[in-house]
Amino acid sequence: MTPSLHDSVTELKGVGKAAGEQLEALGIHSVYDLLMSFPYRHEDFRLKDLTETPHNERVTIEGRVESEPTILFLGKNRSRLQVRLLAGRHLVKAVFFNQHYLKARMTLGTVVTVTGKWDRGRQLINVSNFHDGPKTEQSDFEPVYSLKSVMHQKTFRRFMRSALDYTEGKHEESLPNDTLVAYRIPAISEALEMVHFPKSPEDVKQARRRFVYEELLVFQLKMQGIKKARKETELGVVVDYDLEKVKVFIESLPFELTNAQKRVVNELCVELKSTVRMNRLLQGDVGSGKTVVAAIAIYASITAGFQGALMAPTEILAEQHAATLAEWLEPFNVTVAFLSGSTKAKARVSLLERLESGEIDLLIGTHALIQPDVVFKNPGLVITDEQHRFGVEQRRVLRDKGLNPNVLFMTATPIPRTLAITVFGEMDVSVLDELPAGRKEIETHWLKEESILPVLQKMEKELRAGRQAYVICPLIEESDKLDVQNAVDVHSQLTQHFKGQFNVGLMHGRLHSDEKDAIMREFSEGDIHVLVSTTVVEVGVNVPNATFMLIYDAGRFGLSQLHQLRGRVGRGADQSYCVLLADPKTDEGKERMQTMTETNDGFVLAEKDLELRGAGDFFGKKQSGMPEFKIADLVHDFRALDTARKDAEKLLNSTYFWEADEYKILRQQLEASGALGNERID
Numbered sequence: 054m055t056p057s058l059h060d061s062v063t064e065l066k067g068v069g070k071a072a073g074e075q076l077e078a079l080g081i082h083s084v085y086d087l088l089m090s091f092p093y094r095h096e097d098f099r100l101k102d103l104t105e106t107p108h109n110e111r112v113t114i115e116g117r118v119e120s121e122p123t124i125l126f127l128g129k130n131r132s133r134l135q136v137r138l139l140a141g142r143h144l145v146k147a148v149f150f151n152q153h154y155l156k157a158r159m160t161l162g163t164v165v166t167v168t169g170k171w172d173r174g175r176q177l178i179n180v181s182n183f184h185d186g187p188k189t190e191q192s193d194f195e196p197v198y199s200l201k202s203v204m205h206q207k208t209f210r211r212f213m214r215s216a217l218d219y220t221e222g223k224h225e226e227s228l229p230n231d232t233l234v235a236y237r238i239p240a241i242s243e244a245l246e247m248v249h250f251p252k253s254p255e256d257v258k259q260a261r262r263r264f265v266y267e268e269l270l271v272f273q274l275k276m277q278g279i280k281k282a283r284k285e286t287e288l289g290v291v292v293d294y295d296l297e298k299v300k301v302f303i304e305s306l307p308f309e310l311t312n313a314q315k316r317v318v319n320e321l322c323v324e325l326k327s328t329v330r331m332n333r334l335l336q337g338d339v340g341s342g343k344t345v346v347a348a349i350a351i352y353a354s355i356t357a358g359f360q361g362a363l364m365a366p367t368e369i370l371a372e373q374h375a376a377t378l379a380e381w382l383e384p385f386n387v388t389v390a391f392l393s394g395s396t397k398a399k400a401r402v403s404l405l406e407r408l409e410s411g412e413i414d415l416l417i418g419t420h421a422l423i424q425p426d427v428v429f430k431n432p433g434l435v436i437t438d439e440q441h442r443f444g445v446e447q448r449r450v451l452r453d454k455g456l457n458p459n460v461l462f463m464t465a466t467p468i469p470r471t472l473a474i475t476v477f478g479e480m481d482v483s484v485l486d487e488l489p490a491g492r493k494e495i496e497t498h499w500l501k502e503e504s505i506l507p508v509l510q511k512m513e514k515e516l517r518a519g520r521q522a523y524v525i526c527p528l529i530e531e532s533d534k535l536d537v538q539n540a541v542d543v544h545s546q547l548t549q550h551f552k553g554q555f556n557v558g559l560m561h562g563r564l565h566s567d568e569k570d571a572i573m574r575e576f577s578e579g580d581i582h583v584l585v586s587t588t589v590v591e592v593g594v595n596v597p598n599a600t601f602m603l604i605y606d607a608g609r610f611g612l613s614q615l616h617q618l619r620g621r622v623g624r625g626a627d628q629s630y631c632v633l634l635a636d637p638k639t640d641e642g643k644e645r646m647q648t649m650t651e652t653n654d655g656f657v658l659a660e661k662d663l664e665l666r667g668a669g670d671f672f673g674k675k676q677s678g679m680p681e682f683k684i685a686d687l688v689h690d691f692r693a694l695d696t697a698r699k700d701a702e703k704l705l706n707s708t709y710f711w712e713a714d715e716y717k718i719l720r721q722q723l724e725a726s727g728a729l730g731n732e733r734i735d
């Protein structure tokens with residue numbers, strides 16, 4: 054039988070049944086799996102000159118044993134072995150913890166190689182790696198794999214060697230030669246050798262470049278393949294809207310659209326009218342005016358005889374949308390209805406009947422909109438606000454609902470480009486990157502917690518000028534109950550402080566939705582002057598007269614979340630202020646607060662957030678829908694991602710890719726992923 058990559062690892066020399074089971078426990082079944090198990094770091098065993106090695110750095114030295122090793126037993130299974138080594142002109146101490154059995158291998162005069170942390174002051178090496186013999190017999194770089202204590206690194210490397218020898222000459226190259234040459238990346242067999250048995254750090258770097266590019270290219274081919282297949286095969290409803298009516302509606306609005314809004318409205322309208330089913334993400338920075346764009350698109354589809362739906366993640370936000378859209382659209386004979394979990398059973402039944410009969414043109418609500426018994430007569434456009442708060446599964450339910458409606462996802466969280474490409478890679482993206490004219494930049498200050506009095510004075514000044522303020526309460530992770538307690542405390546302190554002058558309201562997630570509505574209404578009508586709240590006001594709340602935002606414990610929030618909170622002010626023409634109270638202990642924490650005071654640009658903050666917190670945390674673990682990469686890292690490999698994205702697009706649109714032999718493997722991977730058959734890889 055000729056050796057193949059798909060053979061079981063037990064075919065390899067030296068891998069018996071027991072080892073096979075151990076590898077199995079690591080998720081490694083075939084020879085290919087083994088080769089594709091990449092090290093997570095490499096150990097540097099190059100000899101170093103001790104005169105030039107800084108304190109606390111890892112070093113490898115070669116030395117002659119100059120003294121009898123001494124052992125000190127420190128208790129059960131604990132020992133300290135010490136020996137003097139002569140390395141060049143240096144006489145150093147080498148210390149080994151819990152390895153007293155090495156004593157026998159260090160007779161006077163033998164040469165050994167040790168690696169460990171260098172204590173410059175004490176001229177001592179705390180040894181973590183020992184080799185009896187001179188350095189020449191050991192390689193300079195050794196990969197370190199994630200083996201979860203299942204087996205020794207050395208054993209694993211031996212199996213890796215067997216695997217490489219076993220498959221020599223059998224690796225099929227998935228990238229065409231031109232690409233290898235153009236990007237100066239090593240071919241597959243060479244790259245595997247370089248990553249598992251590198252001769253220098255440069256080897257590791259070059260090999261890594263290859264695997265990262267390959268992984269991202271395959272990923273991009275899949276994502277874009279899905280998008281392309283959808284456009285070609287999945288026909289959406291054609292929304293043949295009435296342009297004149299839409300224009301009249303736009304003219305009726307109390308403001309002129311920004312250029313970005315005009316551009317996005319155009320993008321949406323073109324797509325609505327086409328047979329392509331819309332699957333689009335609308336990203337806009339806080340306050341950039343997404344709601345009106347949504348309203349125009351919905352109105353357009355209503356003029357063509359379709360129904361619209363708008364879904365928001367919180368009841369407050371859904372209500373606010375309902376109020377705004379009703380105000381704009383009802384004068385144009387649009388019937389707007391609201392549905393949430395707290396809609397009473399009787400009202401719900403009648404609402405569902407009116408929806409199914411087509412009497413309701415636009416349904417606005419929360420998750421309640423995706424219940425199975427909510428049936429539209431003729432849905433043309435479904436919009437969800439705050440995309441990333443909905444799980445992947447909900448996205449699917451929504452998309453599968455009704456007669457293939459067009460779907461628009463809106464998010465107020467600017468998403469770093471790399472993440473947008475990956476998480477929403479199969480969607481089209483529109484961006485609102487301009488704020489309405491006349492907005493003043495929010496002034497942001499970062500203060501220590503004890504500086505509260507001057508902050509309250511400043512707040513009072515704003516209140517006296519007829520403006521309103523938000524106070525966001527200390528956040529206690531994972532404890533909604535304690536958050537509420539904090540809000541209650543802050544509320545009573547401020548009520549006391551402003552007694553007889555200003556009304557202070559309290560808002561938190563545990564209030565009944567009727568109470569929340571009442572408070573929100575009082576705040577937006579100006580009867581409540583200061584709104585003390587937990588983060589429930591984070592998204593979407595729009596009260597343009599509010600100009601002052603105070604955030605307690607700001608250090609506990611992510612940058613994007615702070616930006617969202619801050620975005621509740623600065624929504625009108627007046628100068629607004631945001632005060633962050635925080636006492637961060639770490640440099641990273643300080644840097645985050647500093648960044649907040651320096652920029653109001655959500656996209657810049659999002660990039661920074663990603664850089665500081667990493668991709669996994671950006672969306673929050675659970676709902677991220679983040680694809681997992683074996684080797685690529687979205688924070689550092691964004692350039693490769695961009696290249697891969699462009700290359701994938703070019704390839705999918707060329708006939709050569711679909712026919713040429715050199716793309717056979719990539720094509721096979723694409724087909725195997727199901728991307729072309731309309732199956733999604735969520």
Ligand SMILES: Nc1ncnc2c1ncn2[C@@H]1O[C@H](COP(=O)(O)OP(=O)(O)OP(=O)(O)O)[C@@H](O)[C@H]1O
Binds near residue numbers: 337339342344624
């Ligand atoms: N072109 C415009 N000119 C002036 N004001 C506008 C314009 N577009 C929207 N607005 C107003 O700006 C405010 C913010 O708009 P909107 O609530 O749609 O923002 P958003 O993008 O949803 O932001 P967020 O995500 O922060 O809620 C609203 O009061 C809205 O009426």
